[in-house]
Amino acid sequence: MINKNHISTKIFIIVMMIFLFLPFFNKSYGVEPDEVLEDKKLELRARDISKNIRCMICQNQSIDESSAPLAKDLRIIIRSKIKEGKKNDEIYEFLTDRYGDFILLKPPFKLTTLALWFLPFIFFVIGVYVVLSHNKKSK
Amino acid sequence: MTSYLGNFLLWSSLFFAISQFFISRKINQQNLKFIGVSVIGLLISSTASFFLLMYAYVISDFSLLNVFQNSHTTKPLLYKVSGVWGNHEGSMLLWILVLTIFNYFIFKLNSKKNYFFILKSLETQALITIGFILFTVLTSNPFERMISNEQDGLGFNPILQDPALAIHPPLLYIGYVGFSAAFSMSIATLKLNNEEKILWFNYMKPFVVAAWSFLSIGIALGSIWAYYELGWGGWWFWDPVENASFMPWLLGTALLHSLIIVEKRKSLQAWVLFLSILTFLLSVVGTFLVRSGILTSVHTFALDPSRGIYILIFTALLGGYSLILFGNNSKKYFNKNYFTFFSKEGSILVNNILMVVVCSTVFLGTVYPLLIEALTSNKISVGEPYYNSTVVPIIMPAILIMGIGPILSWGKEDKLKIFKKILPSIFLTAIMTMIVFLFYQSYSLIGVAGITLAFWIIFNNIMILIKKVKNHSLGMIVAHLGIGLLILGITGSSVWQEEKISRMKINNNVQVNKYNIVFKEIKEIKRSNYLALQGNFVVHDNKKNIVTKLKPENRFYPITNIFTTEASIHTSLLGDLYIVIGEGNLNDGWVVRIYYNPLVIWIWIGAFAIFAGGIISVNSNLKKLKNLS
Secondary structure, eight states: OOOHHHHHHHHHHHHHHHHHHSOOOOTTOOOOGGGOOSSHHHHHHHHHHHHTBBOTTSSSOBTTTOOOHHHHHHHHHHHHHHHTTOOHHHHHHHHHHHHOGGGBSSOOOOTTTHHHHHHHHHHHHHHHHHHHHTBGGGO | OHHHHHHHHHHHHHHHHHHHHHHHTSOSTTHHHHHHHHHHHHHHHHHHHHHHHHHHHHTTOTTBHHHHHHOOTTSOHHHHHHHTTSSHHHHHHHHHHHHHHHHHHHHHTOOTTTHHHHHHHHHHHHHHHHHHHHHHHHHOOTTOBOSSOOSSOOOOOGGGOOHHHHHHHHHHHHHHHHHHHHHHHHHHHHHOOSSOOOOHHHHHHHHHHHHHHHHHHHHHHHHHHIIIIISSSOOOOOOHHHHHHHHHHHHHHHHHHHHHHHHHHOOSHHHHHHHHHHHHHHHHHHHHHHHHOOSOOTTOOOOOHHHHHHHHHHHHHHHHHHHHHHHHHOGGGOOOOOBOSSSHHHHHHHHHHHHHHHHHHHHHHHHHHHHHHHHSSOOOOOOHHHHHHHHHHHHHHHHHHHHHGGGSOSSOOOHHHHHHHHHHHHHHHHHHHHHHHHHHOOOOHHHHHHHHHHHHHHHHHHHHHHHTOTTOOHHHHHHHHHHHHHHHHHHHHHHSOEEEEEEEOTTOEEEETTEEEEEEEEEEEEOSSOEEEEEEEEEEOTTOOEEEEEOOEEEEETTTTEEEEEOEEEEOSSEEEEEEEEEEETTTEEEEEEEEEETHHHHHHHHHHHHHHHHHHHHHHHHHHHHHO
């Protein structure tokens, strides 16, 4: 007689062995220790850039937060560019040349994004105008 | 069987809603009796359909497609129950249920004096209910039958299996749908004849405050879920779906404050009518954005265009109808009223405007990528950095004014007097801010601003309590204190977060903030619906005393074939120690992420205070309403 429990325990152990010795994907974390640059200042720059770069295959995550392989590749590319002495602007340009503006979480100033960047300011000015026009003193 | 019964209940809900609509169109007092039958029939049918689906989930009745697709026999009972609204079809039943409950509350307010107003409100409420029941029946029927005979279901996304997320949708929906009552009353008010006089704003206010409070706590629970479940210590991502709930919240905030002005001064009536229409429309637009699947976002679980088109047309009709009605009938509610800047109504007006400006900005950021994609072939992203640089500077002056508003008197106030009133809080705020910065030894402009504003709010409200200012509202003070604590938490956790990412082997240790953390062991555990690797970390303080043991997990859910991380968190009033364990093996060690998130607990305490303040205020507003009739 084979005990049913016994089998499930065996399966469990096998699955766990696979777990323990094969690195596996996980959805929700980013930077890994072997990517980190030794120079703290450079690493901080890399982190700042990565926070502004969208993980293209994820949903609303920056590459700093994502564990997708593509995100990891981009993090490594950014760090090697920094080590080469490239400036932030050059790195952004390198990325947008390949992936388009979609990769930037902070949209760039452009003709198509004029409204995006200026409308909040205009909303604010209209707001101030409304307040002033209701002020007794101004009458 | 379940399917037939469920469909029958849906159709009977529709029948009662339609009968409510037709009865409510004849305005006379006798009709209240008839409409009572419809209102209660509607409530009973929608409640029954909701609990029928819940029952089907609990007993794992796989004769329903919906249960088969979203549940599994091994799922814990709590998540079987919450599974009802964890999917699109079921959540529509919840939406309808909440709608009919509010419908009933509106009906219960009826009396000899106000029946014409209540009937008119119930008419619009019936229309909205019909719209959503039809939507459910036509595009998202949770009672659709399963064709084949299945022994077990497909399971439920484990990342959604969390206590906070289990109760997050119902609270959020009470918020969204609560604004429907304000909408219906606004339409009713616009339709009033010149002879029909009623203090409509007193009826609207408890509904608005209740909706706003539940929306606040609903949003907070969503954030709590993100913080505990997503595993990188964040709790707000400016995700389009988050924005969809934040926008009605902003307008709701403006609405409930301007209702105070209408109540006290009878001015701004047209503005309030407009705002209550807009707030509910935004709630429906939010549903459209989420349900249509046009957003690429972590929350989207519906990808069926027919739904999106239905909601879009429904919103357009609702919006078109209400805004045209507003254009034609709002004239009598316009009155030229001027305020002095340094008065209670002045400060409320300024905050109203700023809330609307913030809401417009968030709306712009949310829909702009969709517009660009539709008009040009380009795709752009609008992420966190955009909102940080636009929303934050606009919201700061609003918070500054929020601290002083409640202290000001109605009408006019002498500037010197104001200065004397706020002198103690300025003094205390300066001292506390300095203490905080001496403690953290880190200075940034945004940090100084955040901490100063937080204490500014806190001390001003404490001063009101101490001085026993006449006519202060306890609910307001509690909610405002909550905002102060919230800002304290937000600033602390975003400015002073510490992070350590390292590869750790057994018995390695790292130092984060004041904690020394030793990686003791890693073991396998088995639960009914998942397998996990669990790390065991012993946390010591400076004096080498053991503070706590943290056990982050890496889970595997075999049914849905999904891996999740389970952060383990040590919470204290000063900050959270947050550990996540990642990929690794026995030889090379595991990737361990440790965060120290200062003051996070105050975000949740603040949010609960906001909710509590709201509920206190609902109560006092209902009392006021009772005295009226």
